[in-house]
Amino acid sequence: MVDNETGATAGEDEPKRMAIICWSNDLDRVWPVMILATTGAASGLEVDVFFTFWGLRVLQKNNQRVTGKNWMQKAESLVDRGGTDHLKLSKVHFAGAGTSMIKMLAKQHKVASVTELMEMAIDVGVRLHPCQMTMDLYGLSTSDFIDGLQPTLGAASFIDMAAKADIQLFI
Amino acid sequence: MVDNETGATAGEDEPKRMAIICWSNDLDRVWPVMILATTGAASGLEVDVFFTFWGLRVLQKNNQRVTGKNWMQKAESLVDRGGTDHLKLSKVHFAGAGTSMIKMLAKQHKVASVTELMEMAIDVGVRLHPCQMTMDLYGLSTSDFIDGLQPTLGAASFIDMAAKADIQLFI
Amino acid sequence: MVDNETGATAGEDEPKRMAIICWSNDLDRVWPVMILATTGAASGLEVDVFFTFWGLRVLQKNNQRVTGKNWMQKAESLVDRGGTDHLKLSKVHFAGAGTSMIKMLAKQHKVASVTELMEMAIDVGVRLHPCQMTMDLYGLSTSDFIDGLQPTLGAASFIDMAAKADIQLFI
Numbered sequence: 001m002v003d004n005e006t007g008a009t010a011g012e013d014e015p016k017r018m019a020i021i022c023w024s025n026d027l028d029r030v031w032p033v034m035i036l037a038t039t040g041a042a043s044g045l046e047v048d049v050f051f052t053f054w055g056l057r058v059l060q061k062n063n064q065r066v067t068g069k070n071w072m073q074k075a076e077s078l079v080d081r082g083g084t085d086h087l088k089l090s091k092v093h094f095a096g097a098g099t100s101m102i103k104m105l106a107k108q109h110k111v112a113s114v115t116e117l118m119e120m121a122i123d124v125g126v127r128l129h130p131c132q133m134t135m136d137l138y139g140l141s142t143s144d145f146i147d148g149l150q151p152t153l154g155a156a157s158f159i160d161m162a163a164k165a166d167i168q169l170f171i
Numbered sequence: 172m173v174d175n176e177t178g179a180t181a182g183e184d185e186p187k188r189m190a191i192i193c194w195s196n197d198l199d200r201v202w203p204v205m206i207l208a209t210t211g212a213a214s215g216l217e218v219d220v221f222f223t224f225w226g227l228r229v230l231q232k233n234n235q236r237v238t239g240k241n242w243m244q245k246a247e248s249l250v251d252r253g254g255t256d257h258l259k260l261s262k263v264h265f266a267g268a269g270t271s272m273i274k275m276l277a278k279q280h281k282v283a284s285v286t287e288l289m290e291m292a293i294d295v296g297v298r299l300h301p302c303q304m305t306m307d308l309y310g311l312s313t314s315d316f317i318d319g320l321q322p323t324l325g326a327a328s329f330i331d332m333a334a335k336a337d338i339q340l341f342i
Numbered sequence: 343m344v345d346n347e348t349g350a351t352a353g354e355d356e357p358k359r360m361a362i363i364c365w366s367n368d369l370d371r372v373w374p375v376m377i378l379a380t381t382g383a384a385s386g387l388e389v390d391v392f393f394t395f396w397g398l399r400v401l402q403k404n405n406q407r408v409t410g411k412n413w414m415q416k417a418e419s420l421v422d423r424g425g426t427d428h429l430k431l432s433k434v435h436f437a438g439a440g441t442s443m444i445k446m447l448a449k450q451h452k453v454a455s456v457t458e459l460m461e462m463a464i465d466v467g468v469r470l471h472p473c474q475m476t477m478d479l480y481g482l483s484t485s486d487f488i489d490g491l492q493p494t495l496g497a498a499s500f501i502d503m504a505a506k507a508d509i510q511l512f513i
Contacts, residue, residue, distance in 0.1 A: 018505070021340070023203060032512075035475075035497055036497060036501065039496075039497040043502065052203065053199055053202070080262075101418070104414065106479065136282075137273075137276050137280055137282065155207060155210040159210060163189070167501070169363070169511075170340040170512060192374070224370055225370070225433070243443050243446065244447070304451075307453075308451055308453065326377055326378060327385050331385065333508075341512060
């Protein structure tokens with residue numbers, strides 16, 4: 001969890017911190033989130049990622065098809081499928097072929113997939129926080145999510161974390 | 172206004188600061204801007220929000236239909252209607268029904284609307300700055316905007332503010 | 343290059359620093375990147391911009407039509423043309439006329455174009471870093487890029503720079 005003793009003017013001997021807001025579930029935005037998070041953690045930074053709005057869907061289990069409690073939430077979950085295996089590019093290229101092409105290129109060049117980076121992130125100690133308010137909106141519960149996450153968080157707690165971090169990014 | 176005596180290495184007894192660039196007028200981006208701004212201010216942070224590019228439209232009065240001085244500016248104002256009541260999601264879901272569905276879900280879960288958050292922001296002292304350059308591009312004048320804003324600002328002044336802040340976000 | 347002696351708690355007499363991730367090649371995102379970078383540098387900040395993902399295309403020479411080594415990379419380069427002269431708005435307005443209209447408005451109001459801002463950036467010492475990983479994905483080499491760039495960079499080096507900066511933005 002967050003070390004509340006550390007202020008913004010932390011000395012050089014304390015680890016640097018990065019706080020990222022993962023707002024999107026577009027493949028081309030989640031990829032940099034996960035690359036920055038895992039690279040940061042591997043370089044010795046303490047990394048917190050707050051998954052909110054569309055980004056909350058990234059934490060969903062890949063085999064969880066329909067989620068939500070009422071019909072609107074269920075309908076939304078069908079058009080906006082969650083889970084790292086199901087993310088799509090924000091730009092539609094080649095009549096929709098763009099997502100699979102980018103994945104093929106990444107594989108050729110040994111760039112880890114978002115699913116692999118997510119596992120890696122948990123392994124190297126990146127703290128992944130689901131946004132409580134978005135969970136309520138989507139009707140999601142923690143059982144819809146992958147394992148290894150931090151407890152759910154509100155905006156105020158995230159701002160508190162971010163204010164102590166050396167790097168803050170909204171992606 | 173901004174306290175120019177405060178440096179980047181502000182002590183623990185001074186309030187933390189957050190500087191947000193609101194670049195978009197998509198509902199799903201303006202919402203986090205306003206949630207972060209109001210939550211931050213409620214938690215004791217000093218918050219500045221710089222409304223620029225598409226984001227400037229957020230500050231427009233809801234009942235102001237056509238704006239601008241020349242035909243291009245007037246035409247742009249018609250396709251990209253300003254004001255917090257008229258923002259739309261960046262993703263088109265359900266043949267355009269997404270925006271109203273998200274608003275209904277938010278209402279059910281007592282998440283404040285962007286219009287309500289805007290009023291709240293002004294009440295709790297969030298400083299809302301319109302970008303001068305974008306005003307010129309759009310042909311907007313301060314009479315097109317809601318009340319309670321700060322004087323217009325240029326990029327250099329905003330950068331100066333941001334460099335003194337503890338959190339900077341481009342949203 | 344980056345001064346490695348400078349910590350996060352740099353004194354008031356050292357120049358402030360801004361680290362920007364230019365992730366997009368949409369005209370409406372690259373414009374603020376370049377305005378913030380040049381304005382920041384003109385105000386005395388040290389500015390680093392990391393061009394990654396779609397953003398890498400911004401650094402491509404305007405007269406370089408096809409790039410890449412295999413057919414996928416070549417096909418991608420055709421649909422997503424690189425170079426500052428060829429950027430397009432993320433929002434399609436007026437049946438595609440939006441990009442040229444915004445450029446006309448900018449010209450009328452003497453807002454520098456992205457191409458002009460890019461030259462200006464190099465002149466005022468903004469450090470422009472191409473992302474190595476994205477170069478590999480796209481099959482781009484430094485000969486595809488404009489002159490005046492910094493050596494290619496990986497995510498870890500950029501995070502290191504960003505952690506020392508006073509302002510970090512993902513745009």
